[in-house]
Amino acid sequence: MFFLTPVLVAVVCILILWIFKAADRSPEKKKGEPQTQPWVHEDLKDSSDLHQVEEDGDEWQESEEHxxxxxxxxxxxxxxxxxxxxxxxYELLSKRRSVRFISNEQVPMEVIDNVIKTAGTAPSGAHTEPWTFVVVTDPDMKHQIREIIEEEEKINYMKRMGARWVTDLRKLRTSWIKQYLDTAPVLILIFKQVHGFAANGKKKIHYYNEISVSIACGILLAALQNAGLVTVTTTPLNCGPRLRVLLGRPSHEKLLVLLPVGYPSKEATVPDLRRKTLDQIMVKV
Amino acid sequence: MFFLTPVLVAVVCILILWIFKAADRSPEKKKGEPQTQPWVHEDLKDSSDLHQVEEDGDEWQESEEHxxxxxxxxxxxxxxxxxxxxxxxYELLSKRRSVRFISNEQVPMEVIDNVIKTAGTAPSGAHTEPWTFVVVTDPDMKHQIREIIEEEEKINYMKRMGARWVTDLRKLRTSWIKQYLDTAPVLILIFKQVHGFAANGKKKIHYYNEISVSIACGILLAALQNAGLVTVTTTPLNCGPRLRVLLGRPSHEKLLVLLPVGYPSKEATVPDLRRKTLDQIMVKV
Structure with missing residues (x-):
C-alpha cells in the first residue's frame, strides 16, 4: 500500500506540470506526425498568414479622417x-545584376533623390508609407558601417552559420570583406517602421510593413537600373541594431536592406548565373 | 511550527514550477519595464533581425556547384x-495608384507574360528565385477565388478585427465586397516558396523568401504601370491556404499578394491621398 509521502506528492506534481507544459507545445509536434490524408489536409491547417494582423490587432488605432x-x-x-x-x-530590367565591384566615382545626387522619390510611390498597407531611406555619402560614416558589418559578418561566417552556410555562399564568392562599403559613393540603408505614432502619441501599428518596404525596394532597384547605376541587395545579418544606433534612427525603425550604389568598377565581374524561364515561374489557370 | 504536509509540498512545487515557467518568458516581459537609459540601450538588445537565419540554419543544404x-x-x-x-x-511611377474599379475588358496576354518575366529578374537570397506567379483568367476560377476571399474578409471585418479596424479601413472605402475579382480580366496570385528541394530531395531553405518575393512584386508593379495597366495590391487575410488548395499549389508555397490586373473602369475613383515628401522619407548623412 502506498502512502502520500511529501516526496511522492512532489514527484506527482512535477509530472503533472510537465504534462501540461508538453501539451502546450503539441500543435508543433503534430506537424512531424505522418498524415493519414494527402497534403490538402495539412494545407488547410496552415495558418502562416493568420498571425501578423491578429497579434497586432488590439493596438490598431482609430482612423484619422474620412x-x-x-x-x-x-x-x-x-x-x-x-x-x-x-x-x-523587360529587356532593361533583365540586364540588372547584383554587382559587388563598385567604382569610387561620384554619382549625380539628383539621380539619387529621384530614385528614392520613385521608391516612395510604392503602395503600403493602409497607406502608412512605413519607410525611411538613409543616404550615406560621408566617407567616415561609410567606413564605420563597413567595420560593423565586417565584424558581424566574420562572426556569422566563422561561427554562427557552420560549414554548410559558408560552402553555399562560396559559389557566389562573397565573404566578410565588403570593400564596396568604402568605395561605393552612396550607401542607401532602407529601414522599415514597424509602427508609427497617431496624433495622440499612441503607437499606430504598420500592417505588412516588411512587405510594403520590400515592394518599395523593388521599385528602387528598377529605378536604379533605369538610371544606369548598379547595386547589390544586402541584408546585413545581425547588424541592424548597431547600424541603427550609429545612424541615430529610432527604435521603431528596423534595418531591412542596405544598397551600395554607384557605377560598376572597370574590372567588375558577376557570377555566371541563369534565371528561371517563364514557364518555371508562371502557372496559367 | 510548519509540517511538510503533502498539500504544502504540492503548493510549493507548483509555485516553483510556475516561477521557472515565468522565467522563460522574462525577456519579453522586460520590454515593458521602464528603461533607466535612453533608447540606445534598448536598441542594442533588439534582435529582430537575428531569428530568421538562425532558426533555419540547421536545415541549410550543401551548395550545388561553384x-x-x-x-x-x-x-x-x-x-x-x-x-x-x-x-x-519618377513621373511615370508617381501616377501609379491602387485602383479598385477594374474594367472587364481583356488585356494582351503578351503584356502579362512580359511583366511576369520582368518580375522574375528580381534579386533573391542566394539566387533561390522563390516565387510562383499564378495567372488566373478563367471566369469560374476567378469567381471561386472571389467567394473564398469575400467569405473570409466578411468574417475579418465583422468579428476578428473589431470596430477599430473596420473604422480605419473605411476611409479607403474598402469592404468585403471585391467585385474586381470577377471583373478584372487577369488575377495574378504571387506565392512565396518558403523552401525548395535540393537534388537529393531534401528541403532547401529559401532565406529571406518574403523580402525577395516582395521585391519581385515591386518590380511587377512598376512593369504594370509602365505598360498602362492598373492593379491594387492586396494581401487576402486568412485566405492563403484555401486559395492555395484551390489552385493546386504545394504546401511549401504561401500566398503573399493577389493582384487583380486590367484597365480602370470608366467611373474609377481613388482616395484623395497625398504621398510623403522626399524630406519625410529620406535622411542624408
Missing part, C-alpha cells in the same frame, strides 16, 4: 505600344 | 541623360 474619392486619371497606350513598352522594360 | 564569374557588361548613360531618365521614371 478620405474623399476623386476620379482616377489614366494614361492608356494603344495595344501595340503596350506590348512594345512591356518588352522594352 | 559558379564561374564573368565580366559584367554595363550600359552607362551621360550624366544629363541619367538625370532625365530618373526624372521621367
Amino acid at each position: 478620405v474623399e474619392h476623386i476620379p482616377f486619371s489614366h494614361t492608356r497606350y494603344p495595344e501595340e505600344e503596350m506590348v512594345k513598352r512591356a518588352q522594352e522594360f | 559558379v564561374e564569374h564573368i565580366p559584367f557588361s554595363h550600359t552607362r548613360y551621360p550624366e544629363e541623360e541619367m538625370v532625365k531618365r530618373a526624372q521621367e521614371f
